[in-house]
Structures are given as C-alpha cells and as structure tokens.
Amino acid sequence: MKLNRFTIVALLLVMLITGTTSPSVAQDTLPRNETLYFNGQQWGSVVGWNPYSNSNNNAMAIAQQDNARVLMFETPYLYNMLDGQVYPLLADGPYTWNDSRTELTFSINPAAHWSDDTPVTAEDVAYTWATHVKYNTPTAAANVDYIADIVATDPQTVVIQAKLNDAGVTVNPLLVQAYVSTNYVVQKAWTQVLEERVGGDATALLADPAEDVVASGPYYKFFADDSKVVLIRDDNYWGQDASMWGKLPAPKYLAHTIFKDNAAGTTALQAGEVDISQQFNSNVQSFWLENGLPISTYLPEAPYGIGASLPTAFFNLNSYGLDNAVVRRAIAIAVDYPTIIANAMTNQSATFDQVPRSLMNPTAGEQALYDHDAVAELQWAGNDIETANAILDEAGIVDSDGDGWRELDGQKLTYIATCPNGWSDWQAAIEVVAAAGKEIGIDITTNFPEWSVYQTVVTKSDAPLPEGYDIFMMWSDGAGPTQPWSRIRKMLSSEFNGMTSNWNGNWGGYSNPAADELIQAIPQETDPAALKEMYTELVRIYLTDIPSFTLMYRPQSFHTVNESVWTNFPFDGDGTNPPVPPLDLMDGWSVAGLYNLVLVNP
C-alpha cells in the first residue's frame, strides 16, 4: 500500500516537473513590449507552413491573395489598396511589359536573401511556377490559362510569358501582372528537398506540413499549438538593406492567440491583450466613447474603415417573376439600405448617399473609373417605396385578388430571402430586405440554412437553384491589382453559368452578351478614356438589369487597434507616403506599417 502511494506521488511530481518545463509555458512569457498581438485571423490550430498548399489553416503565415500576406513568405511586388499601385518587395524597380504586351519582365533585388542566407534568384521564381504547374496546385489552376511560362534569363531577371489567344494577343494581361503581387516566391533548393521527400507525389506535396521550410520574409515561425501562433523576427532579414526598408520591423514577436469565438477576442482587445484586431466589433465607437479605452480605427468617425468589397444580394433569375426586371428593380429600390448600414453593420460602411452604387468599391481609384453623371439617374439610395409601387402598378403587377400581395399573370409573387445561419450581419441585412417586400406587396420571408448546405447549393451553377434561394447573399471581390475588372466579371459574366462548382460569382444565372463582351475586352485595353467608357457602360447595364444589388460596403479587413502598448498604427492622414493601408500590418503594402510602430512607454 505504502509503495503504491509513494509511486503515485512520484508520478505526480514527475508530471508537475515536466509540465512546468514544457516549451508551451516558455512561450507564455513573451515580453509584452516586444510582441504585437493579433486577433480575428487564426481560428483553430495551424496545419502546416507549406507555401504550395492552400489548406494550411495558417492565417499568420500564408495567404496568397490580392493583398498577399508577406510576414513570412514574400511576393515580388506589394499591392497598395489605397493608391492602387504596386511597389517592389523582392523585385528591384517596376516591372515592364514588352511592346506587344506578351512578356512581363522584372528583376530581383540583389540584396534579397533567404533565411538560410542564400540569395533569392530569378531561378527561384521560375522554379516556384514550374512546381505549381508540375503538381497542379491551386495557384497553377488559377493561372495556367493566362501564364504560359516563367523563365529566368539570368540570375536576377525574370520573364513571365503570357498565354496568347489564337490572334496572338495576350489572353489577359491584368491577371498576368497580378501574379507578381499575389504569389509567393519559394526557394528552389527547399522545393527540391520537399519533392524528394514526397517522392514526386502531388497529394503528398500539398499535404506536407513543411516544418523545415525556408522563407525570405521579416518573420519566421517560432511556435504554434492550439492556443497560439507566434512568429519571431529574423534579425538577419534582407529587408534591412537600404534598398528596401532600411531597418527591421519594430515588434520582435507577432503573436495570435487562438480565441474560442469573437466575444473572447473582443474581451481580449478591450483588456489590451490584443493590439490589432481583424474582428467585426459591433458599435466599435463605444470602445472609446463609452468605455474610454485607447482603441481607435483607421477613420475616427463612421464608417471607421475603408470599404473594399460589396456584399451583395443576388436574384435567382429563374424564380417566378424575378426574370422580370421591373420586379427586381422594385425590390432593390424599396430596400432600406440606411437601416442595413446602421443596424447590421453598426455604421461601419459608407452609405449609398455617400458612395452611390455602381460596381466599384468606395476607394478613390475605383470611383474615378466610371462617369458618375452618366449613370446618376439609374442609381438609387433605397427606401423608395413610392417609386417601387408606382413601377409595379405601371407594369400591371397589381394585387388583383385582394389578398394584399401582388400577382404577376395571376400568380402571387412570393419569395424566400436567405443567407447562411449564424452570419449575424448578413442575417440582419436579409431581414431588412424581407421587410421591404411587405411595403410593396411582395411576400418575402427569410430562411437561414447552415453554411454547409448553403454553400453547396449556391455554388452549384449547372442547375437552377432550388426553392428557398430566390434572393440570396454572397460576397464580391475586395481591393486588388485586377480590380474592379475581376469583381465586375464575377458579378456579371455568364462564363460561370453551368459550372458544377462555381466559387467565382454570378450565382443568380445572369447572362448578357453585351456585358460579356465588355468584360472580355477590358483587360486588353490600355487607354484610360476608353476604359472609363467601358466601365461606365458596365455600370449602366448592371443598374438597368439589376441581376443583384449591393447591400453594404465592407472593408477588406477590419482594423481596430488598441494603443496600450504599441502606437503609430496607420490612420487616415498619418502622413505616410505611400499611404499605409489599414490591413492589419500584414497584407500587401500595409506590412510597411510594422516599421513605423513605436512603444507607448519605451
């Protein structure tokens, strides 16, 4: 008996000792004033660090997107959503097209080197592309129709050969030039190690966690488990060369605690345990107005951030009556958008009075791309019950049987408006859409299926949408080097109709040859005046046909900062040139903000 008890005590002691010396405890003691804490990016634990795969669930390190996340891996160029320009990162100077616009050339900054101190070369860029193609990665699938090959003509010079159509013209110059600010450069030597490890198997290559990956960025992986992810600064980072940033970023560690839910993240932000938050915090102004916390957003007043994407309600054009443009217009102009923006978005969106609806996001660059006066009378700010009723009456769509609801050719107009369950701001918005129906005699009820069901139904574009999906919400593209063209394509192009799995857009099944033609032609066009005309025409088509209607503007990322420890985060008018966009100091040009941070109490 005694021996037993002794054994238990001994075991407990052993557990205690190993417990206290395990690495996880060591990570809990990151020095606060050397660490920048995030929330709202990483949910669940990290799967891997593999830049070829898009299933790493590793939001801090890997996001190859319009504003690529460049903390650990780097792209040749950085996109700046505020001025629409790209700036060199791994590249040296701007890229150039040849005269026929079939080849894009740029050179690699001679100062750039990998975390293992070997130089970044043009061969790395070429080999990265070759690997994508060879193993048919998601990046290859997205670009292979536009890029023929990427070659290194010498150790510093990269040439991207565009894919040409039958007429010998580049299929899509926009998407070719977007490649350089969207996709990481991966080290050739490490890629070869990886290929050897997986024995040339594509599935294994994508599934490899890449714990030994070599990167070029200012931070490298330090620690990750189910409680937090930490990146540590590479003090040997090439970017401290005078040709790039000239110094190291301020925080030594970037840490993201993995919170259970939004509420936990918000509590941490309030407590100053999070410095920079990518969460939607409803009524964000109450942090400083009511609670007096040192929290601020990019803009001091509503809408608090820069709108970039256009969450939109799509009409199912196969639903009875919704093939009629008058019905679509009546519903769209009757909706009370100010209430959606005030209640669902708690004013974190510009209103349609401030930024009249088009296909453009509220950034100045995109707004300048169409002729506002030419489409002014087609635009609507909502809540126009009177006109909605009038155009329905005029079209003969009236309540003929006295039940309070209008009929079209004897059949009552009744629709279901929907969005995924639990997407609270969208649900609140859809509620307001349904309320508009009651005002104009069209019976709209709401329904919120689970996301797992919703996404399968909505993205299946090879068959008509089933009952219950008459009006449904989806997103649109945000800000990026191919915008607004890519967003417009995804809102209007009929090329997606008939796709078995359509994650692009135009989920309502709209088809208009005139729009398709313009969408085809824009990437080839270089004359700004012609472009403006084409974009204006597309806006005119969109606002006339109304295959979908935007409900609000939404920022690319939410960007709320707590200045208890760090300060000098980007804000509107902060004097940075080029301006640092509010993308949480990690996406595209916003990474420049990491070099400006200072401690509140040094």
Add this chain to the structure above:
Amino acid sequence: MKHIIGQVFRSGKFLVGFVMFMAIVLTVVIYPLFIKDEPLDIVSRGTFLPPGIYVNVYDSIEFSPRYTLILDEAAARRIASKLSHEDRLAMQEWLVAMGVPPNKIDIEDTANLLELWENTFDPTARIPGMTNADRNYYIRLNSALDGLLATEGATVAAVNSETGVLEEKDVIDQTDYVNVGEVPNIRLLPLGTDNFGRDVLTELVKATGVSLTIGFVAGIIATSIGLVFGLLSGYLGGFVDDLIGFLNNLFTVIPPLMLAILIAFSIGQDQRGAYTVAVVIGVTSWPWTSRAVRAQVISLRNRDHVNLSKLSGHSIAYILLTDILPYIASYVVMALILQISQGILTEAGLSILGLGPRTTDVPTLGLMMSWAMIYQAPIMGIWWAYFPVIVVIAVISFSMNLMNTGLDRVFNPALRE
C-alpha cells in the same frame, strides 16, 4: 374540489408563485391591447439605443409651443455635460505639452481655459507619446467645446424649395423649453432597442407569450406521454412494462437537451417554427414523469378498491381513469408545472445554441438572448438587451417552482403540517 382549491391557496408559497406567474401572464395578455406596435418592427436606425424617452427634435422645434424658463443652473449644467473634470485635466495635459506654463492654467475657470484652448489647439500637432486614440479624443473634445460659452440662441434655417436658398426660420434661445407632453412625436423605449433596432420591451412581452406557449405545449406533450406510459407500464406490468422500461432507459441515458439538440439540428432551420421546437422538447423530456407515475401506479394497483373494480369487470381504461388517476392527479399537476418550466428553459438553451425557432416569425426569450450574445451585448455593457430577458426567465421558473413546492406541501402527506 372546492376544498382542495381552498387548501392550495392557503399555502403561502403557492400563492406567491401563483401571483407572480399570473402577473406575467396578464402582462402578456393586456400589454398588446394598449401598445399596438408590431413586436418585430424595426424602429431604430442604429442598434442598441439605450432606454429612455425619445423626443422628436424636429417636432420640438417646429410643432410645439415654446416656453421660457429661467433656471439658474442651466448654463452650468450645459457646460458640465460637454466638459467633465477629466476633460479639463486632459486639456491641461495638452496645454502643458504645447508649452503653456502650468501656472497660467486654471482648469476650474472655464472661460479662461477655453480661451487658452482655442489659441493653442492644433489638430495636426503630433505630441511625442500621444496615441492616435488620444488625438481622436482631443479632436472630438475640440468640436464639442465649440460655442460652449455662447449666450446667444441657435438659428434654425431651411432650404426654400423654390429658390434653393437657405432661409432663416427661427431662433432658439437658451432659455426655451418645450413640454414633452405637447410634442406630437415622442416614443417611450423603456428597455431601449436591440441589435435589429426593435423595441425591446414590446418584443420581450411577445417573446414571453411565445415562450410560455412553447413551455405549455412542451409540458403537456411531455406530461401526456409520461402519464400514459407510466400508467400502462405500472398497471399492466410484464412485457409492456419491460418494453416501456426499455424505451425509458434509452431516453434516460441520453440527456434530453442533447437529444433535443440532435433532433432540432436534423429538422433544419427552415422547418423549425415555435411549435415544432415545442414538440421536439416535449417528446424528449417525458421519461422522468413516466418513471414517477409508474412507481405511484405500482403502489396503487393492488389496493382494495382497484381489485374490487377489477372483479366488477371494468375495463383497463376505466380502472386507470377512475380508480388510479385521481389518486395521482395532484402529482401529475405538479409534474406538469415542472415540465412547463423546464420546457421554457430548454427553448432558451436551444435558441442560444442557434437551434431554436426561426428568427423572423416570432421572438422567443431564447432567441432574444441568442441575438444579444451574437452582438456581444454582455461584453459591451448593453444590459437592456439581455438582462430583462434573464429576469423574465428566472421569474417564470421561480414562480412555477414555488407553485410546485406549495402544492407539494398540500398534497404530500409526509410534508403536510
């Protein structure tokens, strides 16, 4: 019967519980007779308006008789509402940072302070160590201070619809008042608005009614199933008892809430109306009633009067209804009360998990809680969106439990005084 009811109402606990419960039921019934607003109407643009009386500003300027009141403290109060002691300290900090000698600043002397401020404040100044949040605060403070010491009135102007020119319409003096009773549009929002901009009180009353209905339906279903199963299994015994016992065990080992979650999830949101949820709750929470009834029936089935009834050739149904049920009726009523209370709590539980009734048809207490949680009302300190709901849920289940204990005192011989 009269005697029993009299006895029941002599129990203090029952009476208190009954009064509380009836107060809630009466509110649910009477409130809509007077306040005819639709409970799900969105009344506010902007979420979580705090409780209070909302007076239409336009009406109070344009459409209400104006009175002059000379009140001594008016100006001081006006200044204090815009310029707190903390604000004065913050202003001092700024002024010192901008190089104003500290001995020149008297933060209690409002006129002097404001003058210094106006001469010194520069929104573009970057003071070392000042955060953007501070900078924003000073800019807000600066605009709040604008015209704080003015003694002249404010001019109201409107655009002439014909000429498009701004024309002066009215001057409002600082001593002008309106009588709230004479303003055409005022709206009392005793509990403010919620995340959708709905009137919380009106919604709460409606939600209480719906939740009570769900509780009743669920309670009656659960008690009926439990009662029938308990009577049959207790009286018949043998194979029927084994079968029902088996079913009962099945339901007992899986917690009822777990079962309700699984069923509610598989039904899907589009099919989940309030009554569907009530049925789901009802069919998952009968086992304990069934067990208790069975135990009581077993103790009754060999009594003399039951045996006599059997010998007289009465049918099983007749015996169960006339010879057994009356003896356990009091117990069944108490069980029903607990089941109703449990049903209301279960609905709240399901709704908080997002498995309650569809959001748009009707409000329920659980849905109100759920939305308050989704919009983070508890962390943002928006008490009116969730606390009244908790109070109502608590009062309902407390009153029902009180009634139950009161009944127990009357009917349970072991407890009878």
